[in-house]
Amino acid sequence: MGIRPYNDLLPCEIASIERRLCLPSSGRWSAAHEQALSSFRRAQGLMDCSGMDEATSRALERIPLVSDVPIHELKIEEDSTWDTHVTEHFTWDEFRSPGDGLCVPDAYRPNIVALCRQLEIVRSVLGNRRVTIVSGWRSSWWNRRSGGSHLSPHLTGMAADFTVEGLHPSSVRRLMESLMECGELQDGGLGRMAQHTHYDLVHAHARFHG
Numbered sequence: 001m002g003i004r005p006y007n008d009l010l011p012c013e014i015a016s017i018e019r020r021l022c023l024p025s026s027g028r029w030s031a032a033h034e035q036a037l038s039s040f041r042r043a044q045g046l047m048d049c050s051g052m053d054e055a056t057s058r059a060l061e062r063i064p065l066v067s068d069v070p071i072h073e074l075k076i077e078e079d080s081t082w083d084t085h086v087t088e089h090f091t092w093d094e095f096r097s098p099g100d101g102l103c104v105p106d107a108y109r110p111n112i113v114a115l116c117r118q119l120e121i122v123r124s125v126l127g128n129r130r131v132t133i134v135s136g137w138r139s140s141w142w143n144r145r146s147g148g149s150h151l152s153p154h155l156t157g158m159a160a161d162f163t164v165e166g167l168h169p170s171s172v173r174r175l176m177e178s179l180m181e182c183g184e185l186q187d188g189g190l191g192r193m194a195q196h197t198h199y200d201l202v203h204a205h206a207r208f209h210g
């Protein structure tokens with residue numbers, strides 16, 4: 001297919017790039033698009049060029065979109081705290097992108113709800129200890145700044161890094177593993193970092209250390 005000049009990209013192609021790179025949707029190619037694409041290519045080890053080439057478009061297609069990951073049914077609780085609370089013990093403010101304070105985009109809110117329902121289980125099994133979100137949803141800007149993978153489940157609101165009051169991350173992880181084994185907690189990715197626990201709904205059975 002060679003290299004297509006950006007000016008030749010159709011609005012739907014631009015929209016697809018915007019969704020995959022988490023850019024605000026504008027439908028028109030701009031310097032911000034070019035910059036985001038350049039850093040995406042750098043992260044992928046692809047050659048930068050001033051148009052759309054096949055390797056880049058293939059790499060873009062591999063980015064999971066929110067519509068490709070299981071969408072969790074969004075049930076709006078019939079209570080007046082919906083605006084502030086995701087679930088009983090978690091608020092939308094806690095899930096803002098840590099570095100720039102941006103709110104969780106509507107498209108990813110159902111994922112955060114699904115995640116918090118699981119975190120409520122963890123919280124209650126641990127005797128209702130306070131669970132503090134260190135990093136929930138991340139904007140693509142903050143994800144890059146904080147060194148996150150461009151495929152990070154934090155980008156789609158499918159992951160949270162958190163601490164549990166009075167418990168070491170290794171104890172939290174052990175407990176979560178046993179809950180997953182007995183099917184009480186949705187199996188997902190679990191990471192024990194030095195200071196917190198990472199849990200995501202994307203990488204079933206994945207266990208890693210930070």
Ligand SMILES: [Zn+2]
Nearest residue numbers: 159160161198
């Ligand atoms: Zn994480």
